[in-house]
Amino acid sequence: MSSAMTRPVITFATDFGPAAPAVCRGVMYQIAPDALIIDINHQIPRFSIRDGAATLVFALPHMPIGVHVAVVDPGVGTERLGVALEVGRGDILVGPDNGLLMSAAEKLGGVVRAHALENAALMRPVVTSSFHGRDIFAPMAAHLAMGTPITSVGREVDIEALVRLARPQARIRDGVLETEIVQVMIYGNVTFAGSPADLESAIGALEPGRQVVLEFPAHAGEPAITESTIWERTFGRVPLGASLLMEDSEGQLSLADNQGNAAQRLHLSVDRPVRVRPA
Amino acid sequence: MKRPVITFLTDFGPESAPAICRGVMLSIARDAQIVDISHSVRKYAIRDGAYLLWTAVQWMPVGVHVVVVDPGVGTDRHGIAIRTARGDVLVGPDNGVLMPAAAILGGATEARILENRDLMLATLTSTFHGRDIFAPVGAHLAAGRPFESVGRTIDLDELVPLDFPTPVVGHGVLETTVLFVDSFGNVRLAGFPANLEAAIGPLVSGRSLLLEFPAHDGTAMVEATVPWSRTFGERPIGTLLIYPNSFGHLAIAVNQGSAADLLGVEIERPIRIRPA
Numbered sequence: 290m291s292s293a294m295t296r297p298v299i300t301f302a303t304d305f306g307p308a309a310p311a312v313c314r315g316v317m318y319q320i321a322p323d324a325l326i327i328d329i330n331h332q333i334p335r336f337s338i339r340d341g342a343a344t345l346v347f348a349l350p351h352m353p354i355g356v357h358v359a360v361v362d363p364g365v366g367t368e369r370l371g372v373a374l375e376v377g378r379g380d381i382l383v384g385p386d387n388g389l390l391m392s393a394a395e396k397l398g399g400v401v402r403a404h405a406l407e408n409a410a411l412m413r414p415v416v417t418s419s420f421h422g423r424d425i426f427a428p429m430a431a432h433l434a435m436g437t438p439i440t441s442v443g444r445e446v447d448i449e450a451l452v453r454l455a456r457p458q459a460r461i462r463d464g465v466l467e468t469e470i471v472q473v474m475i476y477g478n479v480t481f482a483g484s485p486a487d488l489e490s491a492i493g494a495l496e497p498g499r500q501v502v503l504e505f506p507a508h509a510g511e512p513a514i515t516e517s518t519i520w521e522r523t524f525g526r527v528p529l530g531a532s533l534l535m536e537d538s539e540g541q542l543s544l545a546d547n548q549g550n551a552a553q554r555l556h557l558s559v560d561r562p563v564r565v566r567p568a
Numbered sequence: 569m570k571r572p573v574i575t576f577l578t579d580f581g582p583e584s585a586p587a588i589c590r591g592v593m594l595s596i597a598r599d600a601q602i603v604d605i606s607h608s609v610r611k612y613a614i615r616d617g618a619y620l621l622w623t624a625v626q627w628m629p630v631g632v633h634v635v636v637v638d639p640g641v642g643t644d645r646h647g648i649a650i651r652t653a654r655g656d657v658l659v660g661p662d663n664g665v666l667m668p669a670a671a672i673l674g675g676a677t678e679a680r681i682l683e684n685r686d687l688m689l690a691t692l693t694s695t696f697h698g699r700d701i702f703a704p705v706g707a708h709l710a711a712g713r714p715f716e717s718v719g720r721t722i723d724l725d726e727l728v729p730l731d732f733p734t735p736v737v738g739h740g741v742l743e744t745t746v747l748f749v750d751s752f753g754n755v756r757l758a759g760f761p762a763n764l765e766a767a768i769g770p771l772v773s774g775r776s777l778l779l780e781f782p783a784h785d786g787t788a789m790v791e792a793t794v795p796w797s798r799t800f801g802e803r804p805i806g807t808l809l810i811y812p813n814s815f816g817h818l819a820i821a822v823n824q825g826s827a828a829d830l831l832g833v834e835i836e837r838p839i840r841i842r843p844a
Contacts, residue, residue, distance in 0.1 A: 295598060300591070302584070325598075327591055330584040348584045351699060352591035353598065475581040476611065523642025523694035538696035548612045548639050 297321060297434035298355030302329035302344055303422060304336065305360070313358075313427040316413065320431035327352060336363040338389050339559070342454055343472045343480075345393035347539060349380070357393075358422075358430040359384040366418030371406035371425050372451065373433065373442050381439060383430045385421070388454035400448050407443030459483025459542075465566040466491040468542070470559050477550030479557050481542040481565075488542060492567050495520045500568035501534055503544065508561045516555060517568060518544065534565070571601045572710035573631030577621055578698060579609040580636070585696075589634075589703040592689065596707035603628060608751075612639040614665050615835070618730050619748045619756075622668035623815050625656070633669065634698075634706035635660035642694030647682035647701050648727065649709065649718050657715060659706040661697070662722075664730025676724050683719035735759030742767040744818070746837045753826025755833060757818040764818060768843050771796045776844035777810055779820065781833055790831050793844045794820065810841070 299317060303310060310331045317324055329348045333341045341361035349357055362369075362385040370386040377398020382390040383406070394400045406425055409416075411432045413424040429442055459468040459482050466488050472480040489495055503516040521533040524547040532551055537543035542565075544551050551557070574593055580586050586607045593600055605624045609617045617637035625633055638645075638661040646662040653674025658666040659682070670676040682688075682701055687708045689700045705718055735744035735758050742764050748756040765771055774795050781790040795802075797809035800823040808827060813819035818841075820827045828834070 298594070300587075325594065327587055327594065329587040329591075330582070332582050344584050348588045348591065351588045351595070353595045475583045475585070525640045525643035525645075535695070536693075538693035538699070 296323045296325040297436075298327065298353045299324050299430055299434050300327045300329050300349070300352050300355060300357045301331075302333065302341065302348070302358075303331050303360040304333040304341065305331050305422065307331070309420075309422065313422050316423055316427040317431040317434075320428055321435045324431065324434055325353075325355075333361055337361065338363070338387050339454060340472065341389045342392045345382075345390065346396055349382075349393045350396050352380075354379050356381045356383060356430045356434045358426050359389055360422040360426055361385075361389050362387065362421065365421050369452075370446065371421060371429075372446065373404050373406060373429065373439050374400045374451075375402050375439050377401055381430075381433050383426050383433065385426075386452050388452045391451060391453050392456070400451070402439065403446045403448050403451055404439055405443040405446050408441060411437065411442060457482040459487045461487055461491045464492060465564050467562070467564050469563060470557060470561045471541075473552045473557065473559060474537075474543075476545070477552040477554075478537065478543050478545040479552050480537060480539075481544070481563060483542050484540055485536045485542060488565060492565070497521050497526065502566050502568050503534070504564040504566070505555070505557065506562055506564075509558075511556050511561075514555055516544070524548070571599045572597060572712075573603065573629045574600050574706055574710045575603040575605050575625070575628050575631060575633045576607075576635075577605040577609065577617060577624070577633070578607045578636040579611045579613065579617065580607045580698065581611070582607070585698065589636075589698050592699055592703040593634075593707040593710075596704055597711040600707065600710050609637050613637065614639070614663050615730065615732075616748065617665045618668050619732070621665065622672055622732075625669045626672055630655045632657045632659060632706045632710045633666075634702050635665050635669075636698040636702055637661075637665050638663065638697065641697050645728075646722070647697060647705075648722065649680050649682060649705065649715065650676045650727075651678045651715055653677055657706075657709050659702050659709070661702075662728050664728045667727065667730045668732060676727075678715070679722050679724055679727055680715065681719040681722050684717055687713065687718060733758045735763045737763055737767045740768055741840050741842045743838065743840050746833055746835050746839065747817075749828045749833075749835055753822065753828040753830075754813065755820040755827045755831065756813060756815075757820070757839065759818050760816055761812045761818060764841060768841070773798050773802065778842050778844040779810070779831075780840040780842070781831065781837055782840070784837055787832065790833060792831060800824070 372386045374382040416424040468481045468483045499520045505514045507513045518532040648662045650658040687705045733745040744759045783789045794808045797811045803809045
């Protein structure tokens with residue numbers, strides 16, 4: 290992957306917060322001094338494999354082809370494997386085998402081979418039980434970025450045996466789409482499982498300005514809410530502070546407030562069910 | 569070979585959106601040196617973005633400056649590129665955010681509308697033009713595509729203006745406005761020490777000045793007597809001072825505290841300064 294002319298790319302996403310990522314970057318630069326390291330995000334909600342997976346799906350298709358290290362690893366030090374996944378586009382994804390990498394791998398052309406991270410020569414000399422980002426994933430990734438073949442990291446593992454996250458699906462009913470919140474974005478925009486096509490199958494054609502109703506049943510101590518809103522193309526099509534249902538930049542259904550924070554206003558969080566129906 | 573410089577300023581916050589744009593830029597201009605100015609601009613605050621760019625860009629190498637504070641994304645507002653007399657190119661939405669920076673870089677010499685689809689990502693969304701349009705167009709320009717290739721020209725007069733308030737020098741009083749409040753709580757004002765001296769005479773360290781923030785937007789008048797100072801540590805911890813900040817502008821601070829919190833003032837608040 291490395292050549293004399295091109296700096297190898299390593300992208301890096303974790304739930305580490307402010308300081309630990311630099312330690313890992315130090316480890317990577319010791320092995321690959323010319324690497325171009327792109328920090329995607331180190332503020333993934335702690336231990337949330339699902340948020341980490343969503344972050345990678347959102348980001349990796351726009352990164353240069355390279356090695357992508359991701360660490361959201363509540364199972365660090367247990368028997369869960371560390372893996373390197375080669376994908377159709379030519380990238381290698383490195384991280385724990387807990388489902389974190391799989392959705393992004395599919396976006397990049399699917400896993401073509403998977404290897405367990407076992408070769409101690411490619412790790413830090415001392416491997417702790419609690420910081421595999423530093424001791425295993427960072428050095429492995431840097432070696433791969435420098436051109437070490439994926440076959441040398443450890444034994445090949447069956448692609449079918451890799452851990453996958455259950456993916457919430459929208460359910461198309463007669464006149465209603467039943468779905469759930471899969472992500473809350475930084476502006477407070479709330480992403481639902483399902484696409485505009487799913488919603489159209491349930492409630493008919495979506496024209497800009499069409500009124501729709503979102504029903505959030507009572508959930509985890511929060512009372513039931515009904516939100517009347519309209520289908521629109523983008524934020525600036527509705528008045529300041531008003532809400533809209535739209536297709537987000539990833540092609541998913543999303544509820545947003547124009548220059549506001551819909552998640553805060555309605556006390557919405559991930560996993561909350563929602564029913565979308567015509568007004 | 570010299571690495572092209574791209575600077576990058578947004579209200580995207582700490583999550584992955586800025587990195588995604590960097591990925592897009594580096595996929596096009598692998599050798600680019602990307603300087604992140606800030607991604608913590610107050611959300612949707614075009615004036616804050618314009619202020620931060622205006623104060624930062626003069627310290628940046630000549631290059632391409634990509635700015636995204638864009639509450640009108642996906643509406644009919646244009647995306648634009650502005651060429652400046654210094655040789656920079658500013659890329660962002662036509663909502664005024666680029667204009668003060670263009671002025672401080674010697675003035676805009678030419679502006680074009682971003683419409684060449686070949687310089688954008690293949691799929692355009694209505695809500696993430698930072699990724700789909702501004703980052704790739706900025707990177708193509710940094711990689712050497714000619715300025716003319718982005719789209720047709722637009723009259724400089726037709727660009728959405730953004731003018732910061734300017735101080736009014738009166739007899740014995742300077743009337744001005746809060747331009748920005750930074751993360752230390754320092755209150756940055758429109759105007760320079762020279763403007764204040766024109767109004768009230770020479771400024772020497774320790775000279776006592778009266779600050780009056782007239783009642784505004786439902787908040788009561790605020791007054792404080794404050795010494796003219798060279799720097800924070802000249803005054804006791806927790807006390808106010810007025811000083812020329814590192815950009816040469818008038819500013820009010822509390823030594824190791826927040827002047828904005830202490831005075832209860834925000835951006836755009838009018839202020840009068842007179843001798844105490």
